[in-house]
Amino acid sequence: MSIKILLDKCTGCTLCVKACPFAAIKMIDRPADAPGKSKKVAVIDLDTCTLCGACVESCKFGAIELKKELGGTDHDLSHFKGVWVFAEQREGKIQSVAYELLTEGKKLAGDLKTEVCAVLCGDAAIEEEVEHLFAYGADKVYLITHPELKHYHTAPYTSAVAEAITKYKPEIMLLGATTMGRDLAARLAIRVGAGLTADCTGLDIDPVKKILLQTRPAFGGNIMATIQTVRHRPQMSTVRPKVFKKVKIQNPKVKSNDNVIKFTPVISAEDLVVKLLEIIADESVKVNLSEAEIIVSGGRGLQEAKNFKLVEELAAVLGGAVGASRATVDAGWISAHHQVGQTGKTVSPKLYIACGIAGKIQHLAGMQSSDTIVAINKDPDAPIFKVATYGIVGDLFEFVPLLTRKIKELRG
């Protein structure tokens, strides 16, 4: 395992210097013992380098060599077929993110000339939900039922899904980047020896290598990284909810014994040691932020807790969810389930309306992948305007109620 610059190929172009996210490459004068055209060549500081490989991809001259001893699944990868989507269900109801991933999974499966399959875990009653998966494009459904799978717990779900992966060998497995998806995927990937990329916002198939290219934000959304898994299967991703749109297909498959593969997993006593004691509902949550198409968020500009009512009213007329900046949650104006941003939730709705939110980078990291962003703020220099599609420089106490009233009128 090592990285080196082939000095005879290096042209001194500095592309690699720019590509390195860790500032580990600099230009030096070409050493006398390494003749070449350019005066300068690149050199890598091995103490700072993390071997991420970004420079290798950036070099147009094949002058950077990253040697990796081949590890991983040694068997023939061609046995792994199909794109799987983990169909997250809560309280017996499949979550929207599963349909979004089926729609995207179908596109990927098309590129790979394979099928898209849903994996649904639950107790026996969950079978009623199967037809919805076909409606959103599933070619097959793996229906894994067991009384202990009614409610999500890490261990029994890991055992059940790992058993299915080992048996049926998918090449790609997509899960929602929800608390459930991220909890499960992280453990599952180690169990089955898969490569896992978190919280993806873009998925593509490399047209030549036929592998999954997974793009995701890092460094608080300051940079994007595209990640691949070359020698391990399945290639696993958790995918940010609402990034992909769910689309019902025409002529969905009709549920039959051929396309619903039922099985009962082996769940050991050891898998059941963590017990659910209680679920504490948060009455203030009317619409789940992660599932919402529209989010109206309030910030410090609201001045006090009771003014969240303005945000709630606008959210209500739009049928949206209520979000909040960290400052308002820390101040105790609203519960933490509403918090958007790096220490709260990452959301990607169709419409995000920020009311009185300055837009610190931690907040932006949690919402800047929204389709349309509307910002209402008194301060014309507030950073939120840098990501806003439409900005209103003005008093939220004037504009938010006005907006609520006009939308009400519009909708009769």
Place this chain on the structure above:
Amino acid sequence: MDIIVCIKQVPDTTEVRINPETNTLIREGVPSIVNPFDENAVEAALQLKEKHGGKVTVITMGPPQAAEALKTTIAMGADEVVLVSDRAFAGSDTWATSYTLSQTIKKLGHYDLILCGKQAIDGDTAQVGPGIAEWLNIPQVTFVSKVEINGATAKVERMLEEVNEIVACPLPAVLTVVKQMNEPRLPSLKGMMRAKKAEVKMMNAAQIEGDPKNLGLNGSPTSVVRIFTPKAKGNGEILTGEPAEIVDKLLGKLKERKTI
């Protein structure tokens, strides 16, 4: 009770800026900090120690300069710190990182509880904590906002999307904590003095008896294809006019975009 806290030294991503000319990250002058969620984990460990006695050991995998982050935790009150550092770890993704940390933990001897932050603010994966739990074959509870220890069981509150969930989990286990867990204490003056003198225990690949095929680049199923700066959303439109006019303009545009 013996508690191990896994931390990561990260660049303060809130200080990271993009150079508009080259479109690259400006890293000069960006301070390295203890990942904020990991500070919550250290705080939780210290509070449990204050209540139940025992020892808090903080570990990290990273380059030699990560010792600074460990010293910060000593200043907060950690008893011992361990830096796992080796060139062989370079290029580790979450698979290799969780393996390396789990091997280290195995070598440290007895533990009742392992605490991690829910995720690091540079990578944002939230995958290493559960990975460690899997390698050690012990239970995990993620997104924890409260913990109470009763004998060999932890009563844990998890913060989910819409609700909180309370679970009972036998120890030892891995818990990953959210910001809502607590308010991390600031290092005390006495703590800072102690941190200056404190020894950072070093361990390398040989000492943790890591299988070379599971370490660093070799043990990492994922690799980076490309890193780029996102296209600036930019060119946002500031709507002007009388308030009623502005709102009408906005609603017109949103309808045009089929947003509402």
